[in-house]
Amino acid sequence: MSALRLEGVSKHFGAIHALSDVSLSVEPGEVIGLMGDNGAGKSTLVKVIAGNFAPSSGEIFISGSKAEFHRPLDAQRAGIEVVYQDLAICDNLSAAANVFLGRELTKQLGPLRILDYAQMRMKAGELFARLKSETRPRDLVRRMSGGQRQAVAIARALLSDAKIILMDEPTAAISVRQVAEVLNLIRYLSDHGIAVVLVSHRMPDVFQVADKIAVLRRGRLVAHKKSGDSSPEEITGLITGAIEFA
Amino acid sequence: MSTANSLADVIDQSEHRGLRSRLISHQTFWVFMAAILACLALSVLTDTFATERNLFNVSRNFAFVGIIALGMTAVIASGGIDLSVGSTVVLSSMTVAVLMSAGMPFWIGVPAALAVAILVGVVNGVLIAYAGMPSFVVTLGMLSVARSLAMVLSNNKMIYQFGPDHALLLALGGGSTMGLPNPLIALVVLAAITGFLFRWTRWGQHLFAMGGNENAAKLTGIPVRQLKVSVYVFSALTAGITGVLEVGWLGGVTTNLGQGMELSVIAAAVIGGANLAGGIGTAFGALVGALLIEVIRNSLILLGISTFWQGAFVGSFIVIAVAFDRFRSIRQSG
Ligand SMILES: Nc1ncnc2c1ncn2[C@@H]1O[C@H](COP(=O)(O)OP(=O)(O)OP(=O)(O)O)[C@@H](O)[C@H]1O
Ligand SMILES: [Mg+2]
Numbered sequence: 001m002s003a004l005r006l007e008g009v010s011k012h013f014g015a016i017h018a019l020s021d022v023s024l025s026v027e028p029g030e031v032i033g034l035m036g037d038n039g040a041g042k043s044t045l046v047k048v049i050a051g052n053f054a055p056s057s058g059e060i061f062i063s064g065s066k067a068e069f070h071r072p073l074d075a076q077r078a079g080i081e082v083v084y085q086d087l088a089i090c091d092n093l094s095a096a097a098n099v100f101l102g103r104e105l106t107k108q109l110g111p112l113r114i115l116d117y118a119q120m121r122m123k124a125g126e127l128f129a130r131l132k133s134e135t136r137p138r139d140l141v142r143r144m145s146g147g148q149r150q151a152v153a154i155a156r157a158l159l160s161d162a163k164i165i166l167m168d169e170p171t172a173a174i175s176v177r178q179v180a181e182v183l184n185l186i187r188y189l190s191d192h193g194i195a196v197v198l199v200s201h202r203m204p205d206v207f208q209v210a211d212k213i214a215v216l217r218r219g220r221l222v223a224h225k226k227s228g229d230s231s232p233e234e235i236t237g238l239i240t241g242a243i244e245f246a
Numbered sequence: 247m248s249t250a251n252s253l254a255d256v257i258d259q260s261e262h263r264g265l266r267s268r269l270i271s272h273q274t275f276w277v278f279m280a281a282i283l284a285c286l287a288l289s290v291l292t293d294t295f296a297t298e299r300n301l302f303n304v305s306r307n308f309a310f311v312g313i314i315a316l317g318m319t320a321v322i323a324s325g326g327i328d329l330s331v332g333s334t335v336v337l338s339s340m341t342v343a344v345l346m347s348a349g350m351p352f353w354i355g356v357p358a359a360l361a362v363a364i365l366v367g368v369v370n371g372v373l374i375a376y377a378g379m380p381s382f383v384v385t386l387g388m389l390s391v392a393r394s395l396a397m398v399l400s401n402n403k404m405i406y407q408f409g410p411d412h413a414l415l416l417a418l419g420g421g422s423t424m425g426l427p428n429p430l431i432a433l434v435v436l437a438a439i440t441g442f443l444f445r446w447t448r449w450g451q452h453l454f455a456m457g458g459n460e461n462a463a464k465l466t467g468i469p470v471r472q473l474k475v476s477v478y479v480f481s482a483l484t485a486g487i488t489g490v491l492e493v494g495w496l497g498g499v500t501t502n503l504g505q506g507m508e509l510s511v512i513a514a515a516v517i518g519g520a521n522l523a524g525g526i527g528t529a530f531g532a533l534v535g536a537l538l539i540e541v542i543r544n545s546l547i548l549l550g551i552s553t554f555w556q557g558a559f560v561g562s563f564i565v566i567a568v569a570f571d572r573f574r575s576i577r578q579s580g
Contacts, residue, residue, distance in 0.1 A: 052465075073467045088465040090458035092525035093451075101455055102466035104448050114446040156466075 009058030033210030051075035081157030147178030317484030325524030335504030338489030363486020371475030406498030419494020457524030
């Protein structure tokens with residue numbers, strides 16, 4: 001059963017058709033590379049799946065059952081986690097605090113419930129170790145590399161036992177070495193049966209980790225095929241419109 | 247020397263430097279040192295500073311600015327600003343004064359004053375969080391509205407008779423317990439509570455998250471709107487408490503009470519390390535900032551410098567504190 005299935009999803013912002021009739025499915029453990037030019041609708045698609053926007057029309061199914069998300073929390077409860085393009089991370093807080101943001105662990109102190117820092121640091125440390133990242137739970141995110149920030153964002157997603165992880169340009173602003181780190185994180189997720197939707201402009205990254213590639217052009221899905229059956233040239237053509245459909 | 251040895255040395259050194267530079271780069275530490283130095287210098291330079299009477303006065307004034315600076319630090323750390331605190335002080339004072347002078351007991355007058363302050367905070371918070379208006383604009387408007395309401399309430403007359411519980415009200419703000427002025431005790435208790443809230447509760451964690459990256463806070467499901475309202479209520483409540491205490495200390499209320507106080511309070515918070523860009527601030531810093539402000543103000547008086555200079559000092563302090571902050575973030579990113 002597909003982890004995620006979209007049927008005829010459209011999203012309009014007034015006169016702008018950000019998404020038109022997109023149908024797509026992602027299997028558990030599958031990595032799908034979502035590509036397209038600036039403004040093609042990639043982030044919009046991610047946000048519709050994540051419950052930030054309600055689709056104007058169309059339906060979303062999670063593990064076969066129809067989903068209706070009114071807010072991000074609904075999607076989170078359904079096992080969808082997002083690693084946002086503009087990383088939703090607080091620079092002024094520690095890595096552990098970010099991992100647990102909005103779902104902090106607490107303990108009882110007399111009549112009060114207080115934050116359980118020790119527990120949060122330990123759990124965050126375990127997650128970073130699982131991700132083979134050198135991120136230290138106590139460090140402020142402000143002082144971290146792009147790769148480490150990604151690890152923080154992904155650790156957040158792991159914490160909630162997500163079934164589907166949406167990543168919006170995780171490799172856009174980081175160094176080559178860190179890109180390799182993030183791609184390894186994605187492989188880790190996929191090996192553990194998590195479906196990953198990877199939005200990226202970087203062809204090599206997508207071809208390295210994605211099982212399938214989907215291309216959006218002006219809000220329409222113009223390709224959805226195995227990455228082994230395609231080529232960077234074909235995808236480029238699809239993105240620009242030189243190739244109409246594949 | 248073997249390589250392993252020298253590597254260990256380097257690590258060792260860098261950790262030492264880390265610890266020392268962390269302390270030195272800590273603004274609160276320097277402000278605290280400055281305040282202590284100023285106190286020492288004043289004790290030596292004047293024979294009036296270290297008198298019991300003067301210290302009593304300094305500590306009470308310090309307490310009033312400090313209590314509100316706690317609330318202001320919460321607001322600033324959440325990414326906003328509250329310009330209405332000085333007017334909330336007078337509105338709260340006037341509420342308790344008018345009610346009690348009309349014969350109401352203490353136990354009605356004080357809760358009513360705090361309730362009015364909370365209402366001010368709710369209005370501020372709702373306009374900022376739900377109507378999406380800038381905190382600067384909303385609280386600037388409230389600065390004018392709240393003071394005007396205090397004038398309407400009192401018909402712009404001074405009130406110095408507080409009915410049957412007159413003595414109780416005066417004792418609350420003007421008296422002392424175990425040799426310490428009551429407002430100072432209130433400050434210490436409120437600072438401890440605020441420090442605890444900031445560090446150990448989800449409310450504090452969420453407040454700092456919102457100030458650091460509001461969008462991220464929203465995406466993680468933190469109810470940022472309710473949180474914002476609570477922050478402005480907290481700030482208004484500290485102003486309300488101060489208002490009640492100040493009536494007792496002054497023994498009377500006029501409508502110019504708390505005028506321009508927002509500036510001292512913002513200066514105290516910012517000097518204490520609260521970052522106007524949001525996400526940073528501590529309760530202890532607010533305390534230390536308020537201490538420095540009050541010591542400087544007192545020193546101007548004791549050294550015979552015209553009080554007309556006070557505004558220049560407080561204003562410059564805000565700018566200097568922010569400039570330091572800019573400097574540090576430039577050095578960090580460079
Ligand atoms: N909240 C919004 N309100 C109005 N229009 C929007 C909104 N969000 C996106 N759009 C519009 O929808 C279209 C698709 O935008 P989207 O952000 O999904 O593109 P993208 O593929 O993610 O581009 P990029 O590669 O630049 O990130 C654009 O025309 C954009 O201007
Ligand atoms: Mg985008």
